[in-house]
Amino acid sequence: MGQLFAVEIIYRGVFQKTLAKNITRDIVLAAHNEGKLGISFGRYGDSPERNGIPAKSFAIVANDEQTLQEGMAQYEPKQVDVTVVLDDTLCKGTESWAWYGLQPVHHALKPGRTLIVVSLQDAPELLKTIHRNEQPYKLAVLKGVTSFSGMWVFKDDHTDVRVLGAIAKAFPEIVSLQAVERFITEKLKSPLKVTSAKTAYDRFKTIDVKPGEGNPEELFKFALPEWENMREGVSIKGQPQGGPYKDPVTGEVGGFRPARNELFKKYSSRTQRPVVNFSTCTKCTLCWLNCPDASFDVTPENTYDANLEACCGCGVCEAVCPVEDCITMVNESQFKDNNSQYEAFKKDKDAYLKWLEKTIESTEPIEKRSHGFRYRGQYQEQVPEALEVARKG
Numbered sequence: 135m136g137q138l139f140a141v142e143i144i145y146r147g148v149f150q151k152t153l154a155k156n157i158t159r160d161i162v163l164a165a166h167n168e169g170k171l172g173i174s175f176g177r178y179g180d181s182p183e184r185n186g187i188p189a190k191s192f193a194i195v196a197n198d199e200q201t202l203q204e205g206m207a208q209y210e211p212k213q214v215d216v217t218v219v220l221d222d223t224l225c226k227g228t229e230s231w232a233w234y235g236l237q238p239v240h241h242a243l244k245p246g247r248t249l250i251v252v253s254l255q256d257a258p259e260l261l262k263t264i265h266r267n268e269q270p271y272k273l274a275v276l277k278g279v280t281s282f283s284g285m286w287v288f289k290d291d292h293t294d295v296r297v298l299g300a301i302a303k304a305f306p307e308i309v310s311l312q313a314v315e316r317f318i319t320e321k322l323k324s325p326l327k328v329t330s331a332k333t334a335y336d337r338f339k340t341i342d343v344k345p346g347e348g349n350p351e352e353l354f355k356f357a358l359p360e361w362e363n364m365r366e367g368v369s370i371k372g373q374p375q376g377g378p379y380k381d382p383v384t385g386e387v388g389g390f391r392p393a394r395n396e397l398f399k400k401y402s403s404r405t406q407r408p409v410v411n412f413s414t415c416t417k418c419t420l421c422w423l424n425c426p427d428a429s430f431d432v433t434p435e436n437t438y439d440a441n442l443e444a445c446c447g448c449g450v451c452e453a454v455c456p457v458e459d460c461i462t463m464v465n466e467s468q469f470k471d472n473n474s475q476y477e478a479f480k481k482d483k484d485a486y487l488k489w490l491e492k493t494i495e496s497t498e499p500i501e502k503r504s505h506g507f508r509y510r511g512q513y514q515e516q517v518p519e520a521l522e523v524a525r526k527g
């Protein structure tokens with residue numbers, strides 16, 4: 135068998151789908167310039183892919199056809215040479231499709247290989263979130279504002295070619311800088327993008343991460359049903375619809391709380407969570423409508439309580455809420471439980487609002503993460519900041 139190389143891209147579903155797909159496709163096309171063969175394909179975090187859901191895309195490259203076909207026979211690569219995380223709020227990892235429990239971001243990384251994170255933070259900061267690994271690896275930060283776009287648009291901010299340049303430096307066996315430059319020149323026809331890829335290549339630096347270095351938290355695992363506990367016959371339990379929400383203080387019944395899969399919690403990969411100011415909420419419903427996983431319970435007062443067992447921390451609700459500071463994403467390290475915020479609010483409103491203020495103040499502000507659809511002209515407003523980051527590198 136010849137040599138098989140693989141790259142894994144971890145991204146936020148839909149918002150970064152085109153970006154991830156372009157990067158893996160372009161790795162294969164660029165490697166083709168050097169006589170290599172390859173294929174790129176995607177995997178959802180869970181199916182179907184939805185806004186903000188953690189997801190993966192892969193490129194595998196080989197020197198000969200037989201090796202490539204043997205690599206393709208696997209469901210997804212078991213080991214990769216480079217892992218790229220396109221959104222640093224995914225640094226805890228993903229729950230890959232057909233997998234229960236958290237896969238840390240270096241889950242598939244071969245010992246000594248490179249993890250690249252697109253981020254404004256420095257490597258030591260990221261290591262507070264990235265779980266410990268038993269194997270040594272290299273960590274690189276590709277400085278940049280998180281690149282988000284929508285389903286049908288691609289935000290052409292050069293993140294794609296910058297990642298290609300970084301991969302060429304991290305592991306030239308997959309694709310060399312010359313092959314990347316040729317691909318961009320011939321297929322993307324942009325001298326400016328060649329410069330971006332080359333700049334990312336020249337500025338690329340790694341740090342060595344030793345075994346045991348990183349976030350010491352235990353990886354989240356589910357208690358799975360066992361064979362002997364399975365029901366007889368071939369039947370799939372139907373999902374109940376859910377029902378009204380009972381107010382924890384008054385006992386009043388109203389609103390709606392959807393039933394959720396008790397075996398599949400969505401919070402294991404979360405690095406930030408929404409905190410809600412129920413006193414300023416205008417009940418506009420936008421957070422509820424836009425949440426990819428129906429994570430909001432509608433309270434008897436028709437406000438919206440983020441169910442923290444179901445929330446993956448994508449930040450969509452904060453981006454769409456039209457009321458300033460009504461929903462704020464806060465670093466997950468601030469919290470020890472998934473208790474209902476609405477219950478706390480109802481029990482003691484003043485205490486809740488003080489807690490809210492203190493919690494938001496005492497946490498490191500998270501990069502303003504917008505998905506570009508909040509208001510017309512939002513992308514244009516973000517351009518100067520993105521250019522400044524790109525200039526400094």
Ligand code: SF4
Nearest residue numbers: 425445446448449451
């Ligand atoms: S509650 Fe907010 S952060 Fe959580 S999954 Fe829904 S939209 Fe995303």
Ligand code: SF4
Nearest residue numbers: 415416418419421455
């Ligand atoms: S988007 Fe904001 S204002 Fe609208 S219902 Fe949700 S929390 Fe309330």
